[in-house]
Amino acid sequence: MASFSMEDFVGDGALKGLLPKLLEEGWDDVPTLKIMNSEDMNAINMSPQQKDALEIRSYLHDRALMQYGDILEASGKVLPELLNLSTGDMSSQFGMKRGHIARFMDRTSACTSPLHIPPRRTTGITSRNNSIYKAYVSVNSSKMQNRTGSLRRYNTNSDKSLEQSLADFKIKDGYIFKGIVAAGPPVSRACGCVQPPPVSENVAPYSVIENISVQKLTPEYRIGVERLVKSKTPPMKASELWRERPAVILCIRRPGCIMCRAEAHQLYAKKPIFDALGIQLFAVLHEYIEPEVKDFWPRYWGGVVVYDQGMEFFRALGGGKLLKDKFLSGFLLNPRAIANYKRAKATGAELNLNGEGDIKGGLFIVGGGKSGIAYQFIERNFGDWAPVAEVIEICAKLQNHQQGQSDSIKEMQE
Incomplete structure (x- = not known):
């Protein structure tokens, strides 16, 4: 699996x-650099x-x-020329394995799916008028509509589809979102x-996670x-993470786990989309274990990493208690977990x-300020991932809603 360094x-x-x-010029991370277009390249000469x-x-x-990057580049050939070489030439000239x-x-195959946004960079909070956001919505709207029922097989409330859940995605009393709870299906x-x-x-009450x-x-x-952060930073309230902007909170079971690494990598690869939506990315x-953090960041994850010593985010995912499983019953006897392992292994991630x-672990999507938890995914089986398209869809709904709130406030002030 390619590094994000x-x-x-x-x-x-x-x-x-x-x-x-x-x-x-702000092209300072790999996912953003990869979406440059010819206009962007010409702008920096x-x-x-x-x-x-x-x-x-x-x-x-x-x-x-990426291990072949230097030797392929040094050949002086452009990508179309390299793709037209024979298997024998690739092996003899570059030492590439079969x-x-x-x-x-x-x-057609890639370890990470391509981004469906035009190559433009963004900084800070992105408005709905931003060119990236508008193009992102236009390209993905039909794709998202096709996914409206996808949560049915993941949602613990099987009688409520994603479409129905999103219809309830609104501010309730006290400006708290009515969230969506999702998990992988139970497996015999x-x-x-x-x-x-x-x-x-x-969904976990917001009061459980804010402090x-x-x-x-x-x-x-x-x-x-x-x-790593040079000096030991003082503890802070989790609510400071999303005080100004919404956030995706990825709760990592173990940073050396191949399935956790693959999940983090797939999610962070979509960073330009989250940037366009004004969403922050955090791993918990x-x-x-310091060497484990160094191996995990930034190779598999380039967002901020925080330490939850009390395991409170993980308790929140479990409804107040830690969700645990044993290696024998939870992995070796669980066909879903084994399939998840094979999926992660296919990405090329390493493990310890x-x-x-x-x-x-699992994942939270939390609205900015005190607006609450919009989405919560629970790792029922080892290696279950929150579907990335689903996460992006919820974030888009969240961004639309909060932008609408901001527009309403501006109109009232005017």
């Missing part, structure tokens, strides 16, 4: 000398060689083949002899930032066995 992405090729300019290098490296990054050649030549284990653990059917004490372990990744750990891995 900018230094790893540009390697020793033509883009390396451009790093200061990229930082200055990229040379033809640098443009070709970016095209090659973006293609390799999508296929987890399986890697197949992945490289398959233009050991021919029905082992029952899956129950999960909460109710959770967290500690920042990493900043948001940018070129040249320190790998319930255990602090360091740390506590029995406490299950």
Whole structure:
């Protein structure tokens, strides 16, 4: 699985000398850099060689083949020329393994799905008039409409579809969102002899998470930032994370877990979309092992990482108690968990066995200020992911709603 480190992405090729300019112009993380178009490249005076290098490296990054970045770029060939080479040429000239050649030549397969937004960068909160946001909505509206019933198979309230849930997505008394609870389907284990653990059917009350004490372990990744926060930061209330803007809170079961790494990577790869929607990205750990944090960030996740020592976010996912499962019953006897493992392994992520891995995680989408929890996904089976398209859809609804609130306030003031 390709790293989100900018230094790893540009390697020793033509883009390396451009790093200061990229930082200055705001192209300072890999997902954003990969959506540059020709107009953006011309704006910072990229040379033809640098443009070709970016095209090659973006293609390799999508296929987890970045180890060939320097040698392919040094060949002087552009991407279409490389794709027209024979298997023998790829092997003899670049030392590419046969399986890697197949992945490289398959233009339809990628370890991460492409972004459906035009290549424009954004900073800060994005309005509905922003060109990225409008294009994002126009391209994805039909796709999102096709997904309106998708949550039915995940929702613990099986009689309520995503479309019905979104119809209730409004401000209630006290300006609190009526959230949506989702989880992977229960799976029979050991021919029905082992029952899956129950999960909460109710969204966690906002009061349960707003005062959770967290500690920042990493900043948001940018070129040249320190790998870890230098001095130990004081604990802060979790509500400070989303005080000004909505946030996606990814609760990681174990940062060395291959399924957790793959989930984080897939989600962070969509960072330009979340930027366009004005959504922040945070990962929460319930255990602090410094080498594990260094291995996890920014290779698999470039957003801020925080430490929840009391495991309160994880308790909130479990309705007040930690959701736990054993390796034998929760993984070896669970076909769903095994399928999740195979899915993660196919992405090329690495793994280790360091740390506590029995406490299950999940995901929250929290509105800005005190507007509440809009969405909550529970990891029922090891390796269950909140569907990324579903997360983006909820964030788009949230952004629309909060922008509407802001527009109403402005009209009243005028």
